[in-house]
Amino acid sequence: MLCFHFPLPFYHFLLIIIITIIQPYYFVACVPQQYGNKTLVEFLPGFDGPLPFHLETGYIGVGESEEVQLFYYFVKSESDPRKDPILIWLTGGPGCSSITGLLYEIGPLAFAQKTFNGSLPILVSAPYSWTKFASIIFLDQPLNTGFSITSTSKCTDDLQASNYVYEFLLKWFDDHTEFISNPFYVSGDSYSGIIIPVIVQLISDGNEAANKQLINIKGYTLGNPATFPEEKNYQIPFSHGMGLIPDELYESLKENCKGDYQNISPTNELCVQYLTMFKKLVSGIYDLHILEPLCGLDSPNQQQLFGERRSLGEDFVTLKNDDSICQESRVAKLELSFYWANNPKVQEVLHVIKLYKILF
Template identity: 55%
Template sequence: MMMHWFVIIIFFISFHASNSAGIVIKYLPGFQGPLPFYLETGYVGVDENEDVQLFYYFIRSESDPDHDPLMLWVTGGPGCSSISGLLYEIGPIQFAADRYNGGLPTLILRPDSWTKTASIIFLDVPVGTGFSYARTTLASRSTDIQLGDQANEFMRKWFESHREFASNPFYVGGDSYSGITVPIITQYISDGNEAGNEPYINLKGYVLGNPMTFPEETNYQIQFANGMGLISDELYKSLFHKCHGEYRSEYISTSNTECHQNLEWYQECIRGIEKLHILQPCCATGNPLIKLPTQKLLNEHRPPPSSKCSSDIRICLVYYWLNEANVREALHIRKGGRPTWIRCSLDMNFTRTVYDVRPYHLNLSKKGYRSLIYSGDHDMHVPHQSTQAWIKDLNYSVIDRWRSWKLNGQVVGYTESYSNMMTYASVKARYLNVLISKGAKRVN
């Protein structure tokens, strides 16, 4: 069956602070010449007295912005800046792969970003993420529920100063921990529409990649490890029988020594494996929360430590770029907000309060919203088995049974669709960049 990946993106995913509606950026330090796309940045004040100031990057569709979908993108973490999505995943620019030599990192175009066919708002949430900040101690506190409420308020205010996008199909997207927050945000926007909140948002659905969803998903990591040949069949069978299929330490009795011993063996087997992409080298910064440039290193403007991992270099580059005074000035970052930019904040006053969002998926399905759930098939952190498990828990019938989807005649993944207008798609590891950068290419 022939189809376009372009159609998938369109079909399934198809600043206002009190004194500002955003500022258009025409040049960026590190990029040669004027930007060939529309970039806007700004702050929107939300919460009581607008004490929460949320920062965003907005890129207008390069095709037909008057009619193309508009998407709010929220990076996971929680607390990882949305510029991660812009620079490393789906945006129109990226860092050149050159080694850092102490100068300003170089930006180049990503030829086939999602902004070729959709307008995207990259939002720093929750408060304390990226350049978003709070004006009071009380406002600095947030939870998953508050994040959803504040993102809804952000969008209402953003549309007040961007009325030209009011009729565009609107979607919410994200990955990893955003599997928790995106359904909540989508629910709040839907509830606001039903309550008559203005302006009305033309919500059509949501998009999630390798999404955290429910507490039991970590149990599927061991099933994934066995399927990928990281542990032996003997160990897998022993783990299953001795631990009774429950591998979370807080649920295993201290007296169950055989289970604990098997888990220690399992941990030894996967030591040195990059969980986010098991085919990649285990990099120091594969986990974005550790071993990143220190303030001293940034102040001295020294290159990051040498690394065999290109991802280490790329992740470090954004620190050197966004902490440059001229870059902050170009992006119109407010002075006094956040003195040092951190990609993934560890010191946020954030409390996780929602651990299972399957009820949100069920409720959104009943309301008729579309959803696209995709999994990179070599992600061990949120394995595809766990994603397929919670989708089956929703108990909707299959309307388009499991089949391959192709790019240029090659199988790049598998897909299945359900009666609640949800589609699941897996993506083979080597084509993860294709999913992102070849969005407008023909797929069958």
């Protein structure tokens, strides 16, 4: 994982699911503002020569008066876009821009260098892109994530965000009718594991209500997903299984905390004591990937997570250890997207709405 979206336990896995059971958990976020159209992008600052794939960017309005303008990147399959699957990619957070999926995870581009050197970061082709066999819509959501904006100051929650994505898809396919029969998947990682099942259910219900196939939904894929609030209870069994804590401490935690390490009564002094010992033992470990160095996790704009705009600012990580190991880490590489996406020439080529500096 390259975007620090959701504070998952000490593990990484890919989970592929083709079911549509819905149990949303709500997250509230507020924000601020306005419009655009689709554009074919043939050149990108930082990439040498014309792009070797079809890239389209644009805005689609959702909401009662289209007051929410959702920004997307669309990359056609490099094989047979007429028949290949099409998927929408939703990065987690909540509030991380889908540019992380485009440039760090499954897209056709990647940064050439590992750290920022003061100039515009260089882009190169990514050899293992999913666009080799599928067309992908990378969507900035919820509202005011990345380049997506709204003209109101209203708040949204997970259910509203899911409805906006569904409305976006209906309008996107209405404008791209050549893809309406392609197999379609909803995909994403981290916190999007909460909203993706809801979106799939909305698509399924919409097809049934219309008595026709509005979207050719085939399933959904989740990478390292958030699934339920009690996930963090599994940090301790995982830590024990990986040899990070001794058997004696693990047994004491199990006996005194009864498997619940989040809702602890202050009167349960032994549980509190052993949990404090546990946290001290793992405090120097990078919990998103225990085999990599701990180079810092805090965003300089963390206070905005529950306030105004949320975007790659929540991915932009401050290095805490200024040494050669951290300068070569994936954490340092995240800084590149901040400088690239905020470059005026990049924003001009992508045809984004310029209202103020985006906290990528």
